[in-house]
Amino acid sequence: MGDNEFVVVANRLPVDKVGDHYEVSPGGLVAALAPVLRAREGCWVGWPGTIGETLEPFEFGGISLLPVALDKDDFEGFYEGFSNSALWPLYHDLIVQPEYNQAWWDRYVAVNRKFAEATAKAAAKDATVWVQDYQLQLVPGMLKALRPDVTIGFFLHIPFPAPALFQQLPWRDEILEGLKGCDLIGFQRHTDEDNFRLLTEEIRSGTFPISIDSGEIAAATNEQVEALRSAVGSPKHLLLGVDRLDYTKGILQRLLAIESLLEEGKLSDIAFVQIATPSRERIEHYRTTRKQVEEAIGRINGRFGEVGRPIVHYVHRSVPKEHLGTFYAAADIMLVTPFKDGMNLVAKEYVAAHPDADGALVLSEFAGAAVELDQAYLCNPFDLESVKEAILEATDPDPARMRHMHDWVMEHDVAAWAKSFLEEL
Ligand code: GDG
Numbered sequence: 001m002g003d004n005e006f007v008v009v010a011n012r013l014p015v016d017k018v019g020d021h022y023e024v025s026p027g028g029l030v031a032a033l034a035p036v037l038r039a040r041e042g043c044w045v046g047w048p049g050t051i052g053e054t055l056e057p058f059e060f061g062g063i064s065l066l067p068v069a070l071d072k073d074d075f076e077g078f079y080e081g082f083s084n085s086a087l088w089p090l091y092h093d094l095i096v097q098p099e100y101n102q103a104w105w106d107r108y109v110a111v112n113r114k115f116a117e118a119t120a121k122a123a124a125k126d127a128t129v130w131v132q133d134y135q136l137q138l139v140p141g142m143l144k145a146l147r148p149d150v151t152i153g154f155f156l157h158i159p160f161p162a163p164a165l166f167q168q169l170p171w172r173d174e175i176l177e178g179l180k181g182c183d184l185i186g187f188q189r190h191t192d193e194d195n196f197r198l199l200t201e202e203i204r205s206g207t208f209p210i211s212i213d214s215g216e217i218a219a220a221t222n223e224q225v226e227a228l229r230s231a232v233g234s235p236k237h238l239l240l241g242v243d244r245l246d247y248t249k250g251i252l253q254r255l256l257a258i259e260s261l262l263e264e265g266k267l268s269d270i271a272f273v274q275i276a277t278p279s280r281e282r283i284e285h286y287r288t289t290r291k292q293v294e295e296a297i298g299r300i301n302g303r304f305g306e307v308g309r310p311i312v313h314y315v316h317r318s319v320p321k322e323h324l325g326t327f328y329a330a331a332d333i334m335l336v337t338p339f340k341d342g343m344n345l346v347a348k349e350y351v352a353a354h355p356d357a358d359g360a361l362v363l364s365e366f367a368g369a370a371v372e373l374d375q376a377y378l379c380n381p382f383d384l385e386s387v388k389e390a391i392l393e394a395t396d397p398d399p400a401r402m403r404h405m406h407d408w409v410m411e412h413d414v415a416a417w418a419k420s421f422l423e424e425l
Contacts, residue, residue, distance in 0.1 A: 001147075002122040004064070006042035008033055009119050009139060010132040011079070013046035013065050022048070024061050029132070031213040032414035036422065037063045040128075045118050051075050068118050070111065077107025083135045084280055090169060091134060091158050092248045092340040096285045100170050109138060112178070116142035123150050128425065131182065133157045138174070141181030153425040154182040157210065158342040159368070160192040163199055176200060184425045188342045188368040208421045209372060210343050214413040217352040220329035228330045233309045236269035237395055240331035242324065242346045243338075244279035245316070247289040250337035250364060250381040251276060255296040255312070257337075257387040262304045262311070266392060272335075273313045273327060290316075328353035333394045336363045337381045343368035347376070351405045360397035361405070362390045372408060375401035 014030035015022040024030065036042065043064040048055055055067040070078070081104030089098040116139045123129055130153045131139045140152045166172055176199060179185060186208040187193040193207050229238060239258070243249040251274065261267035276293065280286045294314070301310040319327070328334070334350040344367040351361060351373065363369060363376035370378060377397075379390035 001120075001125060002043075003124050004041060004043040004122050005124050005127050006036060006040040007045060007119055007123050007127060007129045008037065008042065008132065009045045009115055009129060009136060011047060011083075011135040013044060013048050013067060014063075015048060015060060015065065017048070017050055022058075022060065029414070030063075031216065032418040033130075034061065034063055035415070036418060041124075043122055045115060045122060066118060066122055068114050074107060074111050077104045078111040079135070080280065080283055082108035085283055085285075086169075087134050088158070088248075089285075090165060091161050093159070093161055093165060095247055095339050098168070100168075105171055109174075112136060112138035113142055115139050116146060119143055120146040123147060125149055126151070128422070129153070130155070130422070130425075138178035139181075141178040144181035151425060152182040153184045153186065153421060154179060155186040155208070155210075155421060156192065156342070157188070159189070159340055160187060160195045162195050166195070166199065179203065184421075186421050186424075189371055192342075192368075206421070206424050208417055208424075209368060209412075210345070211409065211412050211414045211417050212345050212348045212352060213415070214348075214352045214410045217325055217328070217349055220326040220353070224326045225330040228326055232271040232273060232313055235271040237267070237271075237332045238330055239270060239272040239333045239335055239391075240327055240350075241272070241274040241276075241335045241337075242327065242349075243276055245276040245286065245290055245293070246279055247285055248338050248340055250339050251293050252289070252296055253339075253381045253384065253387060254335045254337045254362075255293065255300060257384055257391060258311070259296070259300050259303070260384065261388050261391060262300070266388075267395070270311065271313060272311060273315070273331070275315045275319050275324075275327065277318045278316060324349070325353060332359060333391065334359065334361045335391070336361065336367060336369070337379065337387060338364050338367050339381050341367040341369070345369075347373055348409050351402070351409045354402055354406055357399040357403040357406060358397075359402055360394035361402070362387070362394050372412070373405050375404045 014025050016025045043066050045066045047070050048067045052071050054069040057066045086098045089096045126149050128151045140154050180203055185203055185205045190207050193205050297312045297314050300312055305311045328350045336347045347363055347369040361376040364381050365378050377390040377394045380386040
């Protein structure tokens with residue numbers, strides 16, 4: 001038993017190794033939880049992101065971090081394998097075929113046990129523990145067995161599938177048993193919660209749509225915005241996409257919609273900036289997606305670009321947070337077109353970056369964000385015509401719609417999200 005009154009358990013610690021030292025990775029989750037962790041003698045249990053490295057607990061920005069070591073087999077079986085090649089596609093409604101593999105499952109169990117044991121050691125008597133996301137669904141059950149005194153919350157950041165899909169999973173009973181160890185399970189949308197409740201009503205559940213640190217979206221100056229717009233040829237309409245390069249995000253679909261609009265002559269004088277952060281690059285489906293996206297970009301530029309004036313400006317790197325703010329502010333139309341997404345924070349970040357109510361958001365109905373941001377130009381990414389229509393509508397936006405969404409996002413930030421979950425717990 002430890003002395004931490006509040007423990008956050010997540011696959012990743014909120015740090016990244018830069019050279020030979022660690023830096024805090026500035027995500028919304030850490031921004032929301034840091035004050036709670038500081039106020040309540042808390043710690044964060046997670047993997048530091050380096051394979052095969054065993055680290056001692058360390059302190060960062062007033063938060064104690066408790067590293068869980070993963071070796072190469074853990075990384076491949078638990079992370080790339082079971083979490084991202086079985087659970088991820090299954091929970092996103094089979095956009096690609098999940099792969100069910102016994103050895104990966106065994107690693108998933110073993111790694112969840114490591115996390116549960118580390119948490120059991122760190123938590124004070126009667127502590128509150130908050131477990132995050134699909135990689136750690138067995139932790140609540142394992143932890144409850146080790147430490148019946150602690151109160152356990154669980155939040156699922158990604159969608160929860162309909163029972164007919166969930167039941168494909170060879171280890172569906174074990175996952176449900178694992179989740180039943182918690183005292184409260186939280187989902188992004190009511191539909192996710194409803195899907196879960198069709199399987200069991202034994203645990204308390206709730207819907208808590210996650211948000212962003214709305215006040216922290218880097219403000220951009222007029223000079224920065226102008227410099228960016230002129231760098232892409234001062235187009236009439238600047239379109240933007242910002243995503244991890246993941247097959248759930250519908251990047252190819254938005255490219256095809258733009259290509260088709262250009263072909264039909266319905267759209268002209270545009271530039272499209274697509275920032276696609278490298279993600280899970282050793283997994284085959286991610287490589288295929290990248291190939292298709294890059295092929296489409298090449299084709300579109302070849303067909304419709306001019307020398308020195310391409311249509312699509314493609315960045316396959318991570319961009320510093322401060323620069324993202326400039327991209328958001330400069331974009332006339334933000335394209336968020338996932339086939340399925342738990343929430344999609346990019347949509348909320350774009351809205352937060354438009355205090356003057358300019359700009360327009362094209363948003364998939366299948367993103368969790370569409371529930372709150374219902375004033376966006378909504379589309380169905382499975383229907384190319386619907387994406388095209390939404391883009392055309394967004395070329396002449398109604399500022400009242402952005403105003404409404406901006407006010408909503410500023411008020412419902414990630415701190416409010418964390419507070420509502422923890423109060424319910
Ligand atoms: C999962 C769920 C749910 C992106 N590129 C860069 C960069 N980003 C930042 C964005 C945003 C975050 O990454 C991405 O968050 P999303 O919510 O859009 O998507 P996932 O990564 O799939 O997140 C999702 C989320 O968990 C939270 O619950 O909303 O549904 O899938 O904050 O700004 N940040 C920087 N450079 C980049 O190039 N600095």
